[in-house]
Amino acid sequence: xxxxxxxxxxxxxxxxxxxxxxxxxxxxxxxxxxxxxRKTVEESINVIPRADGIYHGIMGxxxxxxxxxxxxxxxAMLVEGRDDxxxxxxxHSTICL
Numbered sequence: 001x002x003x004x005x006x007x008x009x010x011x012x013x014x015x016x017x018x019x020x021x022x023x024x025x026x027x028x029x030x031x032x033x034x035x036x037x038r039k040t041v042e043e044s045i046n047v048i049p050r051a052d053g054i055y056h057g058i059m060g061x062x063x064x065x066x067x068x069x070x071x072x073x074x075x076a077m078l079v080e081g082r083d084d085x086x087x088x089x090x091x092h093s094t095i096c097l
């Protein structure tokens with residue numbers, strides 16, 4: 001398990017660098033695939049267990065930015081309700097420890 005590895009090795013930040021969403025087979029991401037991807041990502045993200053002192057930095061890529069055209073912010077959705085998830089924005093981020 002990832003959390004066990006992180007705890008054992010003193011790792012406190014896991015970076016998730018975007019492109020959680022896909023256009024399926026190289027197609028442009030349309031509304032139906034955006035909604036389908038959203039459900040899949042929500043289900044997947046909910047199985048990541050919380051662990052004291054371990055945080056997940058979530059950065060969005062170009063696929064997530066494209067989703068905004070369909071009325072929801074996927075990075076905000078991913079971090080909602082999770083105090084161990086950190087919204088790092090889109091495309092680039094500066095992390096200061």
